[in-house]
Amino acid sequence: xxxxxxxxxxxxxxxxxxxxxxxxxxxxxxxxxxxxxxxxxxxxxxxx
Numbered sequence: 001x002x003x004x005x006x007x008x009x010x011x012x013x014x015x016x017x018x019x020x021x022x023x024x025x026x027x028x029x030x031x032x033x034x035x036x037x038x039x040x041x042x043x044x045x046x047x048x
Contacts, residue, residue, distance in 0.1 A: 001038075001041055001042050001043065001045075002035070002038045002039065002041075002042045002045065003042075003045070004045065006035075006038070007031075007045075010030075010031045010034070010035055011027055011031070013030075013034075014026070014027040014030035014031055015027065017030060018030075
């Protein structure tokens with residue numbers, strides 16, 4: 001199960017993958033493509 005701290009790390013990871021810049025949609029897509037299974041098993045955090 002992931003935590004809010006994991007989400008912060010994933011946002012940073014996503015931004016780094018885009019060279020430090022990315023739209024919200026790009027970041028969200030990157031997180032979903034790389035961490036969807038963890039998100040789906042994170043309980044209420046999935047919906048935030």
